[in-house]
Amino acid sequence: MSEAALSAPKTRLNRETVLILIGVALLIFAPFHVYPVFLMKVLCFALFACAFNLLLGYTGILSFGHAAFFGGAAYFTAHAVKEWGFSPELGILTGVAGATALGLVIGFLAIRRQGIYSTMITLAMAQMFAFFCLQASFTHGEDGIQGVPRGYLFGFIDLEQPLNMYFFVLGVFLVGMFMIWRIINSPFGMILKSVRENENRAISLGYSVSRYKLAAFVMSAALTGLAGGLKAIVFQFATLTDVSWQMSGEVVLMTLLGGIGTFVGPIFGAALIATLENYLATSEFPVTVITGIIFMVCVLVFRRGIIGELYASRLGRMLASKPEN
Template identity: 55%
Template sequence: MPRISLNPAAAIFLALLAFGLVGPLLVYPVFLMKVMCFALFASAFNLLIGYVGLLAFGHAMFFGGAAYVTGYLLKVAGWPAEVSILAGATAAAVLGVITGLLAIGRQGIYFAMITLALAQMFFFFCVQAPFTGGENGLTAIPRGHLFGLLDLSDDVSLYYVVFAIVASGIFLIYRTIHSPFGQVLKGIRDNEPRAISLGYDVNRFKLIAFTISAFVSGLAGALKAIVLQLATLVDVSWTTSGEVVLMTLMGGIGTVVGPILGAAVIITMQNYLTGFAEWVVTIQGLVFFFTVLIFRRGIAGEAERIYRNFRLRAVSPPRSEKTGRQDAVAPRNAA
């Protein structure tokens, strides 16, 4: 059974991988890199909401925090790129451990509010901290050299470095989900009391997942700081936390390719919307609104449902009607 449902996903992965490799020949590389950063960010977020059932509402803290650290190390301390990136992601992981320790004990809605509040505290900290550049942020961050050799100021070289890191990050998430550890996470998502009664230290599992998610979010933020040469308060603001939720939801919560597709759609949309300048937030809000109301499964979720229905109809035509019911599956994925 799992082999059958895995194959189309694998096909999509191969297609994405192939597109990623030739991407810079077709599309403006900086745009693609931005999409990849957010795809990684959304994948990290999805690890929590899709596979542990935790709605974290403060992931901008890890994304933006890492962007600041990496940006500062490159610009002011003049560290090499690879060390700066790693330091940024590690800083995010540390923030993740702290946030996780505080938030993991509370459930559901409270978890969302606590993570949001802690992220806001971090935001206020960034407003005042001396190394963030305050309202202006860190601008013109030098991209530096990878291992002192490869000049990253060249868009195409940077592109393949970013591509490699993002692909490894997403692979890390994928491995986590499909490992025995990931099975336990899904068990916790589906029935926490049962996981507890089976003797699992549920909070420890959640904390580890949260830390991985924070680390990968940080990786995404660090890359973003290098790609756009910019780290600002926007990166740590609650709107960014909301944006990653939207990307994941739009792509499909609890699917591996979903967040990638969601990030691509939202970033593309933002690109096209720059002409509407001041109405961008409203439009994004409306898209969010109707995604929640009528498109909760997201792109990958809907595609999977159509594919399943199609297969089912091919196997046993008369029975397909019942499985086609709206909302029969979607909420479980997210719960």
């Protein structure tokens, strides 16, 4: 094996380490200069996109139904906190548990097929769940669950205070990102990448590919549920928008813009889309048209996504320190 091949993982790690350290430093000081609620929205959707990227970027499974896990967790969390009186941390864990159960069911059906057939199964199942949310009594139909109290974290930290809520969201986001990083850099993650690159070869090596696919699907659903439950606490409501097919399409767009298969790429994609939606909401020009134009430009010019192109650029090579021999 060549020296360049041996140094490639270290180089990528160095690039991402630099970006991560800069990003964490900015996030710590950001709420003192930027509207905290907007930042919390970015963090929730960034975690959502990174969880989705775990399935698409590292396992090679395209899901058009991830809104079921995101919105389902939001509903479960909102109902548990408002109706059952759960604390915010227990409410979020309830949402994660619900999303994990949904991921197990939908994933079990989706991995039995490949390619477009698997993708359409995820879309169909997500639409069925969206219809259930429309009809179920506990979701309150088109009105959704509103007025969800933020409550007290661990019984004494008032989450109604914007800074307390922000740093709680930041802490959960960092924990979720660490979990994703640990998964993709473990032997399990290496097997997922081998399945993505050549499934038949992974099978010939004796790996139970179906089990690894299902495990990745469930993990992605659980982390997506973490983002959805967090979003319900931040905005204090859960609605049908969270389980719609548009939400599934939006997370695909975030991941593609940021860079599929990169650790920090989906974060930048989510930040870009959230910023456009926030600052162009009052514009007469439709936001969806602008995001569509950006997506087309990205596909035609930046095939690897924003961060993927950065890694391949001269600037990316400058960010990477040379590994010691």
